[in-house]
Amino acid sequence: MASEQKVALIVGASRGIGRQIAIDLAKNGYAVVVSAKSTSDTNATKPFPPDPNSQQSTISTVEREIKEGGGLATAIPCDTRDLESVQRLVDETVKIYGHIDVLIYNSGAIWWASVEKTAMKRFQLMQRINVEGLYGTIQAALPHFKNNGWKARVIVVSPPIYSRFFRGKTAYAMGKVGMSVLTKGLAMDWERDGKKEMAITSIWPASSIQSAATSQIEKTDQDSIKDLRKASIYADAILAMLRAPVADVNGLLDTDEDFLREHEGVTDFSKYSLVEGASPRRIMPAKFPDLSVAEQADEGRRTDSTKLRASKL
Template sequence: MASSSQPRPVAVVIGASRGIGRQVAIDLASEGYRVVVAAKSTSDASKVSPFPPDPNSSESTINTVQREIQEAGKESLAIEVDTRSPESIERLFQKTYDAYKRLDVLIYNSGAIWWAPVDRTPLKRFQLLQSVNMEGLYSAVQTSLPLFEKNGWNGRIIVVSPPIYSRFFKGKTAYAVGKVGMSVLTKGLAVDWKRQGKNNMAITSIWPATAIISAATPDSRLLPDLRKPTIFSDAILEILKSPAQSVSGSLVLDEDFLRERGMQDFSKYSVVPGSSPQRIMPASFPTLAVAEEDDEGLPASSVGEITQRDSRI
């Protein structure tokens, strides 16, 4: 967080109308960020009763989240965005810059879910998944880069996407294509920034180790195995406080990251007090690295030609 003599940092949270995104936006605001709450769902927050609404219901929108933040004495701006539309994403960042003249943090929490085998996933469903997940993220990242440049290449991007491992693909290939693609973007962009000397920029992917209560978990029988979204937002805040190069390119789990930072007791996150939610993620993951990690996979002469060509662009 900035000191009193510096402008307060600005965070854009895409997919912030309910659930995890709402919690992240509220907690960022409590940490002193000016928060842009972005998603498709809007409403007249002044007419919502009771207030605040159920955070996992359709009554929770970017406007009610903005109102929650403002009533807590913090600063927030609600901007409608459709992540399937590059033009809508461009408007989001233009309005953000018009309002605050800076961008410090981008969190991409928007996502479409469809768990089914390939033969039960129509092409249109596949295209929807990719447009919201992978393409929406790519568009948001591309559009945000000029704002990070104006900020002296000091900033963070947090992506809600999983570690890369084989079990994740099973039974939900179309969904996995996009979500794993988001994690590949995290890995690749981190390498780009390191090569370019942008050492104050970091991109990190984060995923829940245990299921988190949301609109996607409506069955009350699941409650003992669910955690509150505060575990996710606490992990994100801890990522943002970590040195950029220590987290850039990392694909982390919320619980594991907090545990590495010294947390031992996770009981406060259980939806049902006293319960011990079952972990849904593996205990460890493949590193993905190979012995030839620094080899581009091309003949040395080709690498030289590509480097020379890129330097002229």
């Protein structure tokens, strides 16, 4: 059923932030494909809807929530560690809805510890789900973007690049910063190739957001909830990024709060505090370093490995 609505594919949408993004995009008129590994029998889920940060929240329950709210949604399971699974997800999305207008990569594995305390298997898991999963998903989507006349937006859950981010979580940071490098690099490719209606943007929370990842901390530290925001701030920022001109967001690495302040004029963020009246602590720097250099436009003699290989055949 080809859709005349804009279609958003959200990878990592079973609970927490991903679920909120899916719910809010559907409320704003998008046909939404929700994807993750977890599925369930929604008829057996009681009470419904489930706690959005619990294991009971799956892509199946998110699909049902959206449909019961009058929206259009399809749940398609996917394991981002498996390229064939990723390819099936993207192809099935286009088969059902005809096109993809927005791709949001929220899937992620997290382990914050020193290199000494991060086993190789855990390191490899994070790289496969975080940076490799993102790369594979974009690779699978590119032919469909081309067929759609190169008109699409990509949103990546990855941080601005700055030194303090690596502290105490080097293995995790290697993958997440790699995702941000992909954002920067692909943005420059699209700009160089004249794809004026394509944009890729990275977004990160300025303050901690309640999610499945914070649930364990909340159980052991009740005061920690005062430093949490609702996931709606993230969804609002993404919607604002999708409304913004390509030139404002292509290659941008930003936080939810900063984007809403600078592009939407938001000055009061109190409605996003999980605890009414609380002022969640900002976990990100007030200002990020500028990654550009004076010679930014000077590429010298560009090397294209595909052409070098072709010349040897």
